[in-house]
Amino acid sequence: MYFLSSWSGSHAWTGQNRQHFLCGCLESLARNLETIGGRLIVRQGDPVAGLRELIRETRTAAVHFNTDPDPYGKSVETRVRAMCAELGVECRAHADVSLHGPDEVLTQSGQPYRVYTPYSRNWLALPKATPVGKPSALKTPAKLFSLPLPTVAHWGMDTPQAQLPEPGERAARSRLKRAVAGKIQTYAAKRDFPAADGTSRISQDLRFGLVSIRTVYAEAMKARNSADPTGRAGIDVFIKELAWREFYFAILHHYPNVLDEEFNADWRGLPWDEGSPLLDLWKQGRTGFPIVDAGMRELLATGFMHNRVRMITAMFLTKDLHLDWKQGESHFMRHLADGEIASNNGGWQWSAGTGADAAPYFRIQNPWSQTARYDPAGVYIKRWIPELADVDPSRFMEAPKDGRPLAPGYPLPCLDHKTERERTLSIFKWHREKTSRI
Numbered sequence: 001m002y003f004l005s006s007w008s009g010s011h012a013w014t015g016q017n018r019q020h021f022l023c024g025c026l027e028s029l030a031r032n033l034e035t036i037g038g039r040l041i042v043r044q045g046d047p048v049a050g051l052r053e054l055i056r057e058t059r060t061a062a063v064h065f066n067t068d069p070d071p072y073g074k075s076v077e078t079r080v081r082a083m084c085a086e087l088g089v090e091c092r093a094h095a096d097v098s099l100h101g102p103d104e105v106l107t108q109s110g111q112p113y114r115v116y117t118p119y120s121r122n123w124l125a126l127p128k129a130t131p132v133g134k135p136s137a138l139k140t141p142a143k144l145f146s147l148p149l150p151t152v153a154h155w156g157m158d159t160p161q162a163q164l165p166e167p168g169e170r171a172a173r174s175r176l177k178r179a180v181a182g183k184i185q186t187y188a189a190k191r192d193f194p195a196a197d198g199t200s201r202i203s204q205d206l207r208f209g210l211v212s213i214r215t216v217y218a219e220a221m222k223a224r225n226s227a228d229p230t231g232r233a234g235i236d237v238f239i240k241e242l243a244w245r246e247f248y249f250a251i252l253h254h255y256p257n258v259l260d261e262e263f264n265a266d267w268r269g270l271p272w273d274e275g276s277p278l279l280d281l282w283k284q285g286r287t288g289f290p291i292v293d294a295g296m297r298e299l300l301a302t303g304f305m306h307n308r309v310r311m312i313t314a315m316f317l318t319k320d321l322h323l324d325w326k327q328g329e330s331h332f333m334r335h336l337a338d339g340e341i342a343s344n345n346g347g348w349q350w351s352a353g354t355g356a357d358a359a360p361y362f363r364i365q366n367p368w369s370q371t372a373r374y375d376p377a378g379v380y381i382k383r384w385i386p387e388l389a390d391v392d393p394s395r396f397m398e399a400p401k402d403g404r405p406l407a408p409g410y411p412l413p414c415l416d417h418k419t420e421r422e423r424t425l426s427i428f429k430w431h432r433e434k435t436s437r438i
Contacts, residue, residue: 028168038138
């Protein structure tokens with residue numbers, strides 16, 4: 001059963017890309033259920049009230065659900081448990097969105113981890129559950145009322161122009177198969193280079209449950225058993241990225257305030273700039289920094305951004321433009337097809353230097369040197385910025401010395417990175433000294 005939310009128009013964390021992908025996944029799920037005798041029931045309204053009505057209609061004996069790390073999902077789960085207790089219905093919660101629930105990976109004193117490395121050691125050492133088989137037959141009462149499957153128009157949105165991944169379980173399994181066959185075995189060597197097809201590209205599939213995290217882990221370990229040393233090393237790095245995902249789930253579960261404020265209390269109250277016109281240039285990919293602009297244009301065109309470039313663009317917003325990370329967090333969530341609250345928040349706070357196990361505030365990525373290291377031939381930049389197609393890629397590695405744009409129609413850099421880096425260091429140092437005196 002799927003309950004449609006009632007909001008429409010605008011939402012700080014929701015946009016047409018992810019909603020359109022979701023609609024395609026629901027359509028695929030509905031077809032899959034029909035092949036085994038089931039039906040996807042769609043209704044609208046408060047999910048708990050709707051579930052109560054469905055229990056009455058079907059005389060349900062048990063309710064099963066997957067736990068959610070975010071505050072809204074947890075609040076709904078609390079209400080579901082109370083309702084089931086009231087009705088005398090069995091209620092079973094499952095931690096199947098992750099290999100280990102947030103309360104399974106704790107310190108020896110039973111406290112949540114605040115740093116990734118010790119968390120990952122514990123996480124890696126724990127036994128992992130194996131995938132379970134899918135049902136072969138279902139029976140859904142034919143008389144149950146269902147609304148039509150939704151489109152983005154339900155939420156007052158237009159069909160997106162972005163080139164999104166194919167939705168549905170079959171497409172997700174194909175992506176996983178390709179990833180296991182080669183990509184994750186070269187993951188260590190290629191994952192940081194945005195021009196290469198070196199990442200798994202299954203993030204949206206995990207986000208929407210199109211493939212199980214148990215299946216992903218099991219298939220990766222199966223490939224590891226037959227891989228050469230290089231392949232095993234790549235798979236090990238990939239698996240540690242799965243641990244990062246669950247680390248951020250745990251952070252959100254134990255510290256839900258991270259959605260509203262900095263995880264590290266030392267950095268709360270930083271004087272971010274407000275009302276800067278540079279925010280729109282960043283969103284549009286018009287800053288004059290090619291690697292930044294390429295990433296922002298990839299996001300607009302595909303609903304995806306390479307992870308290395310996510311870090312570059314995020315650190316540019318917070319450390320060069322001096323804008324609040326929450327503005328970038330919201331923009332990413334509006335456009336990313338794989339947008340997931342915990343990971344997005346964790347990534348943004350890491351880049352801002354304010355989060356769990358974050359980059360120190362004085363670690364400020366230089367867009368020019370990042371280009372030289374990760375896109376030296378300019379392949380990624382030229383893919384997303386056609387104005388620069390005929391420009392020598394060596395010119396993407398430093399600000400124009402002659403004061404002229406790199407190409408007609410492409411802007412000059414909107415700021416001087418060295419100047420803004422020094423300003424960031426001063427701001428963070430001033431704030432740290434100020435708070436230490438309080």
